Amino acid sequence: MGTIKRGVSLYSYQNETFQGKMSLEDCIRTSAEFGAYGIEVIGEQTFWGWPEVGVEDAKIDEWHQLIAKYDCVPVSHDFMLDYKRYKGREMPFDEQVASVRNDIDFGARLGAKYIRALVSIAPEVLVAAAPYAEEKGIKILIEVHAPLHFDHPWIVRHAEAFEKSGSDALGFLPDMGMFLHAYPPVMVEKFKRLGVPANIADYIVKAYADRVLSEYVILNVQEMGGTGPSIAMAEVLRHNAAYEPKRMLDYMPRIHNIHGKFYQMTADYVEPSIPYDKIVAVLNQGGYDGYICSEYEGNRWIEDAEEPDSVEQVRRQQVMLAKLIGEPTPTALAA
Incomplete structure (x- = not known):
């Protein structure tokens, strides 16, 4: 059994950051108060002008001073190589x-x-960058994000390329959104508001x-008279699916960080659409000892x-995670 650690992707605070309600210090301090000492950042969000x-x-x-002040750990820099839209040409x-x-x-x-790599990046690019990552003591983690999953040919291609390279600087960062076992209530309510x-x-x-099957759902909605928002609600099924957490076990040696995606935490500390109890059980079975970083996308x-x-x-999810990994509940989470 591994020792799972708790963290927060500052992406979770994107609304408050954009509106100027939370500074970098606020984000780090708040996370630390929740006992989530692992801090993950997206360079473009946290550092103006990057890249x-x-x-x-x-x-x-300033970053290092704040990390030290609140006894935190820098976990990951999530980078955005959007090579298809680079200066009007493919990079x-x-x-x-x-x-x-x-x-x-x-x-x-x-x-x-x-550092987190977007799932769209070809494995050959990451393999070519791996020797430099090794020199710098960095691991490049491709994000396994819905609608992709660990049995998807694109992810299998990455896994094969990583093994062939022989580099331990290449790995995976699973996003828990691929284990969406129920249609999120916050999405349901939004679509209802849209008509x-x-x-x-x-x-x-x-x-x-x-x-x-998503195509049958879309067809049936059309036959029920659904248009516009109704079709859009059905099309969510094309992007999301209830993949099995146990599929992570075969890849565990190269899994080093996890995005704790969530859309909604209820007042009794439940994520109604993602089975975190099963997820944490699988991670423990696989001996995972990295961070689960909260990633709130219900906003x-x-x-x-x-x-x-x-x-x-985020506080509510951290309560849930602390319970699931067997940690005592920090005072700040008992509110």
């Missing part, structure tokens, strides 16, 4: 590798052990629970109706 312009040493110094292979090397350097400046009739919404929720489904309270949502 188009460099980040001043003073900003990096050539050598430039992609150079871009990854740039993010390796940035991750090293932050003191992170890992989806109750009978159609109820059908889609049940069809998801019954694992009905975008409620902000049309209410002000998101990302801090409270």
Whole structure:
């Protein structure tokens, strides 16, 4: 059995960060108060101007001072190599590798052990960057994110390339959103506000629970008279599925960080759509000893109706995680 640790992706606080309600110190302090000492960042969100312009040493110094002040650990820098939309052209292979090397350097400046690669990046690019990552003491982790999963040919291709390379600087970062075992209630309510009739919404929720093929669900919704938002609600099934957490076991030696995706935490500390009890059991079985970093994405489904309270949502998930991994509940989580 591993010793799972708790962390937070500062992406969780994106609403408050964008609105100027939370500073970098607020984000780190709040996470630490919850006993979530692992801090994950997206460079573009946390450090203004990255990667188009460099980040001043003073900003990096501030980062390290705050990490030390709150006794935290830099876990990962999540980088965004969108090579398909680079200056109106596809970025050539050598430039992609150079871009990854740039993010390796940035991750090293932050003191992170890992950098997250978007799932769209070809394995050949990561393999080419691996020797440089080894020099810098960094591991590059490809994010396994819905609609992809560990049996998807693209992920299998990465796994094969990683093994063939012989480099231990290449690995995986599973996003728990691929284990969506129920249609998230916050999504249901949003689609209803957009005009989806109750009978159609109820059908889609049940069809998801019954694992009905997405194309049949979309066709049935059309035949029920559904248009616009109703079709959009059904099409969510194309992106999400209830994959099995146990599939992580075969990949565990290369899994080094985890995105604790969640859309909603209820007042009694339950994520109604993602089976975290089963997930943590699988991670323990596999001896996982890295971080689960909270990644709140329910904000975008409620902000049309209410002000998101990302801090409270993260607090609730951290209560759940602390219980599941057998930690005593920190005082700040007992609110």
